[in-house]
Amino acid sequence: MDKNTLENLEKLRKTDLHDPEWLSREEQKLRAHIKNSPLPPSRRGGSNVPPVLPPLPLAVIIAALAACAILAGVYFSRPTNTSLSPEPSPSMQLKTPEPTPFGTVTPTPEESVAPSPSETPLPSSSPSPDATSHSTPTPVVSATPSLIPHSGN
Amino acid sequence: MEHITEEQFIAYYQEYAPNIFKYCYFRVHSKEDAEDLAAKVFTKTWDYLAHGNTIDRMRAFLYRSAHNAIVDFYKTSKKDQEVSIHTFGEDTIDIPDDTSFVKDAETKMLVQNIKQQLHELPDAYREIIILRYLDELSIEEIAKVTEMTENNVSVKLHRAVEKLKSIVAIHG
Numbered sequence: 001m002d003k004n005t006l007e008n009l010e011k012l013r014k015t016d017l018h019d020p021e022w023l024s025r026e027e028q029k030l031r032a033h034i035k036n037s038p039l040p041p042s043r044r045g046g047s048n049v050p051p052v053l054p055p056l057p058l059a060v061i062i063a064a065l066a067a068c069a070i071l072a073g074v075y076f077s078r079p080t081n082t083s084l085s086p087e088p089s090p091s092m093q094l095k096t097p098e099p100t101p102f103g104t105v106t107p108t109p110e111e112s113v114a115p116s117p118s119e120t121p122l123p124s125s126s127p128s129p130d131a132t133s134h135s136t137p138t139p140v141v142s143a144t145p146s147l148i149p150h151s152g153n
Numbered sequence: 154m155e156h157i158t159e160e161q162f163i164a165y166y167q168e169y170a171p172n173i174f175k176y177c178y179f180r181v182h183s184k185e186d187a188e189d190l191a192a193k194v195f196t197k198t199w200d201y202l203a204h205g206n207t208i209d210r211m212r213a214f215l216y217r218s219a220h221n222a223i224v225d226f227y228k229t230s231k232k233d234q235e236v237s238i239h240t241f242g243e244d245t246i247d248i249p250d251d252t253s254f255v256k257d258a259e260t261k262m263l264v265q266n267i268k269q270q271l272h273e274l275p276d277a278y279r280e281i282i283i284l285r286y287l288d289e290l291s292i293e294e295i296a297k298v299t300e301m302t303e304n305n306v307s308v309k310l311h312r313a314v315e316k317l318k319s320i321v322a323i324h325g
Contacts, residue, residue: 012264034199
């Protein structure tokens with residue numbers, strides 16, 4: 001570099017170009033800015049500031065975590081009485097006794113499975129004309145009481 | 154890692170504010186803009202500290218902040234302060250003559266002379282020359298400010314000096 005240029009730069013380095021009033025004015029502004037934005041307590045130099053909270057021992061931390069886990073397990077394992085349980089199906093419903101004027105009548109198994117009249121064929125009242133010889137006549141039973149005395153008198 | 158108090162930061166301001174102003178002035182060529190940028194550098198640096206951060210080397214950090222502030226200034230400003238190497242000698246270069254604030258006549262001529270020579274350099278070369286010969290930053294500090302490697306800084310500094318020599322030789 002040219003010697004003259006180097007000398008000029010050297011002179012300029014040692015020369016203040018700023019306005020002293022500007023420097024003082026900006027210093028006041030900077031002090032006000034510093035007051036509005038203080039340093040955090042842990043970053044303030046020049047003093048031994050103790051930490052805000054003492055460090056907890058590891059055993060205390062583990063015990064606290066275990067207690068939280070136990071409480072959470074107890075809380076979530078409780079039976080809940082919610083209305084979300086599905087309604088029982090009609091087939092699962094117990095047959096309740098039907099109230100009648102004479103009392104409750106519990107339906108019996110026979111009545112419950114009684115066939116419908118349309119399903120039962122009616123027996124025939126008279127034999128058919130084409131009946132064969134091996135058909136035996138039906139004995140007639142008298143409806144009047146028997147006059148045969150008892151042998152006991 | 155150094156913990157800085159408020160009074161220590163004010164002391165840093167009193168020590169480095171004139172140099173930061175000078176650095177900004179030779180980059181933006183305007184006294185008012187240089188003053189605004191220099192003030193912004195210190196308020197931003199304090200905000201950085203107030204957020205719980207620490208600064209290892211205050212001087213390099215301040216120049217780095219000034220470098221970033223000037224880059225932002227170029228992005229937002231409509232003034233074209235860049236002088237390309239290819240336009241050297243082709244067009245008449247109008248240099249903003251904002252040296253009215255310099256009271257001393259000899260100093261005023263000195264500033265105008267340096268501005269004339271530096272203004273013809275690309276901004277990257279101009280910055281390195283200013284940091285090295287005007288602010289006396291080390292190669293390591295210049296590398297931190299410009300975010301280049303120290304080897305790259307050395308190479309660029311050598312090229313900037315050669316370019317400045319050619320400019321001085323042409324103008325006499």
